[in-house]
Amino acid sequence: MSDFPKFVHLTEMGPREGFQIESKNIPTDDKVRFIDALSETGVKRIQITAFVSPRWVPQMADADEVARRFTPRPGVTYTALALNERGRQRIKAYAGKLSLDEGPLTVWATDEFCRRNNNCTRLEQLEGLAGRAREAAAGGLKETAVRVGAAFGCNFHGEVPLAELMWVLERQWRIWHEVGVKVTGCWLADTMGWANPLQIKRTIGAIRERWPEIVNWSLHLHDTRGLGMPNLYAALEMGVDRFDACCAGLGGCPYGGSGNAAGNVCTEDVGFMCREMGIGTDVDLEKMIECARLAEEVVGHVLPGHIYKGWPLPRLGTRWHALYSARPAGPVG
Numbered sequence: 417m418s419d420f421p422k423f424v425h426l427t428e429m430g431p432r433e434g435f436q437i438e439s440k441n442i443p444t445d446d447k448v449r450f451i452d453a454l455s456e457t458g459v460k461r462i463q464i465t466a467f468v469s470p471r472w473v474p475q476m477a478d479a480d481e482v483a484r485r486f487t488p489r490p491g492v493t494y495t496a497l498a499l500n501e502r503g504r505q506r507i508k509a510y511a512g513k514l515s516l517d518e519g520p521l522t523v524w525a526t527d528e529f530c531r532r533n534n535n536c537t538r539l540e541q542l543e544g545l546a547g548r549a550r551e552a553a554a555g556g557l558k559e560t561a562v563r564v565g566a567a568f569g570c571n572f573h574g575e576v577p578l579a580e581l582m583w584v585l586e587r588q589w590r591i592w593h594e595v596g597v598k599v600t601g602c603w604l605a606d607t608m609g610w611a612n613p614l615q616i617k618r619t620i621g622a623i624r625e626r627w628p629e630i631v632n633w634s635l636h637l638h639d640t641r642g643l644g645m646p647n648l649y650a651a652l653e654m655g656v657d658r659f660d661a662c663c664a665g666l667g668g669c670p671y672g673g674s675g676n677a678a679g680n681v682c683t684e685d686v687g688f689m690c691r692e693m694g695i696g697t698d699v700d701l702e703k704m705i706e707c708a709r710l711a712e713e714v715v716g717h718v719l720p721g722h723i724y725k726g727w728p729l730p731r732l733g734t735r736w737h738a739l740y741s742a743r744p745a746g747p748v749g
Contacts, residue, residue, distance in 0.1 A: 418652075418653040419653065419654065419655040420652050420653065420655070420693070420695060421652065421655055421656070421657035421695060422695065422696060423657060423695065423696040423697070424652070424657050424658070424659065424686070424690050424695055424696070424697045425460065425461075425657060425658045425659075425697075425698060426459055426461075426658075426659055426660075426661050426683055426686060426687070426697060426698060426699060427459070427461040427462070427463065427634075427658070427659070427660045427661070428454055428457075428459045428461065428462045428463070428661065428662070428663060428683055429463050429636075429660050429661065429662050429666075429667060429680055430450070430454065430662040430663040430664070430666045430667070430683070430707075430711060431447060431450060431451050431454070431462065431463065431464045431465060431482075432463045432464060432465050432466050432476075432496070432497060433463065433660070433662055433666070433667040433679065433680060434662045434663065434664075434666025434667045434679060434680070434711070435447065435475050435666070435715075436466065436473050436475050436476060436667075437475075437667065437679065438475060438715050440715065440716055441474075441475075442475060442714060442715065444478045444481050444482060444485070446714045447465075447478070447482050447714075448482060448485045448486050449710070449714075450707070450710055450711060450714055451464050451482070451486045451494075452486060452487050453703075453706070453707045453710055454663065454707055455486075455487070455488070455489040455492055456489070456700075456703055457699060457700050457703040457704045457707060458697075458698045458699050458700040458703070458704075459492070459683070459698050459699060459704075460491065460492055460493060460698050461492070461493045461494075461495065462492060462493075462494055462495070463494075463495045463496065463497065464482060464483070464486060464494050464495070464496060464514070465478075465479040465482045465483060465496050465497075466479060466496060466497035466498070466499075466503075467479050467480075467496055467497070467498045467502075467503035467504075467506040467507055468497070468498070468499055468503060479496065479506070480506065480509075483496065483507075483509075483510045483513065483514055484510075488513055493515055494513065494514050494515065495514065495515045495516065496510075496514050496515075496516070498516060499534060504516060521545060521548060521560075521561075521563050522563040522564065522565045522603070522605070523538055523541045523542060523545060523563065523564055523565070523584055523587075523588060524538060524541065524564070524565045524566050525538075525564050525565065525566045525567050525570065525576045525580065525581055525584055526538075526566055526570040526572070526573040526576060527573075528570060528572035528573045529565075529566045529570045529571075529572055529573065529607070529608075532572065533565075538584065542587050542588070542591065545588065545591055546591050549591050549592055549594075549595045549597065550595055552595075552597065553595035553596055553597050557597050558597065558598060559597065559598045559599075559600045559601070560592055560597050560598075560599060560600075560601065561599065561600070561601025561602055561603050561632065561634070562585050562588040562589055562592070562599055562601070562602050562603070562630075563588070563602075563603040563604075563605075564581060564584050564585060564588075564603075564604055564605070565605040565607050565636075566605065566606075566607040566608060566610075567581055567604040567605055567606065567607075567611075567619070568581075568604075568606050568610040568611035568615055568616075568619070569606075569608065569610025569611070570607075570608060570610070571608045575610060576610070578618065578619060578622055581619065582622065582623075582626065585602070585623065585626075585627075589627065598629065599627065599629065599630060600629055600630060600631055600632055601630060601631075601632035601633070601634070602623055602627075602630050602632070602633055602634075603633075603634045603635070603636065604619070604634075604635055604636070605635075605636035605637075605660075606635070606636065606637050606638050606644075606647065607636070607638060608638065608640060609638040609639065609640020609641045609643065609644070611637070611643065611647050612643055612646075612647065613643070613646045613647055613649065613650035614650070616635075616647050616650040616651050616654070617650050617651075617653065617654055620633070620651065620654045620656065621654070632658070633651075633654075633655070633656040633657070633658060634656070634658035634659065634660070635647075635648070635651050635656055635658075635659050635660070636659070636660040636680070637651075637659065637660075637680065637681045638667070638679060638680055638681075639665065639679065639680065639681055639682070639720065644680070644681040644682075645681060645685065645686075645689065648681055648686060648689075649689075652690075652693075652695070659681065659686065660680060661680055661681050661682065661683040661686050662679050662680035662681075662682065662683060663682070663683045663684065663704060663707045663708050663711050663721075664682060664683075664684070664707075664708035664709075664711040664712060664719035664720075664721040664724055665679055665680065665681070665682035665685070665719050665720035665721040666679050666680070666711055666715070666719060667679020667680040679720070682708075682720065682721040682722065682723070683699065683704055683708075684699065684701060684704040684705055684707075684708055684721060684723045684724055685721055685722050685723050686699075687699035687701050687704060687723075688701060688723045688728055692729070701723070701728060702735070705723060705724045705727075708721050708723075708724035709724055712724075727739065727740070
């Protein structure tokens, strides 16, 4: 039996996850313009940049400038990614405007990708997590989520068996349990597009069976091999109600080895599908479509999103019906 949520929350990752893989230098003005436009689309959480070394991620060299110049909208949470203490200290300079993303608490499912992305092993990541967990508990944290990247497979390792994923989750759960913080959430990332819908459902089912107290779910799905949306649908069937997404389908990991593959599931495509299924979202579809067109303009090439090119369904009485009706008659194609 399917257990579709009534409402889905989307975290917009375009300004960070989306731009990080682009080879063209994107001017800071365009990044700020894009972030400010996204702020008007209804999404309640936007990841705007990453405080990382520009040597490894050149597009993030202007992180401080972006953080200074974008205009926050009340009711929207803006986050930034940092992978080490230096990055976290840089984010603190924008306290009140930016929140630290939970990325440092993520453990990669394979050593191969962990070395490429973080220059360490899984065990070293877990050791670092233990220290962060002690600090968080001392600061009064009561509940948290376990987080695994490359949770379903890795281009440099192969498929991640469910038993291997459960081992990583178990180690994280123990770390939090030992400091008295309850694990009530789970975030899984299909970083390199290995998951399939059946695997999504089996994985969520197995984790729920092992830890029934985990009730808050979030997935980060990539469309690398065209299964991003089918995987999202499978997660919806399991009741998952939080997803990361990128406007126009921007994105991709520069260390994933997938070349010019599609990035995250597309924000406006997800918003459209949910709307057609009677599931509410934060997304103002028309404004997100305008942002998708802006994204294409900024990066200078066609992006993989569908709805911003094909438009929503032209139902009678809608703006889209009027636009379709105004098109000249002629052959289709």
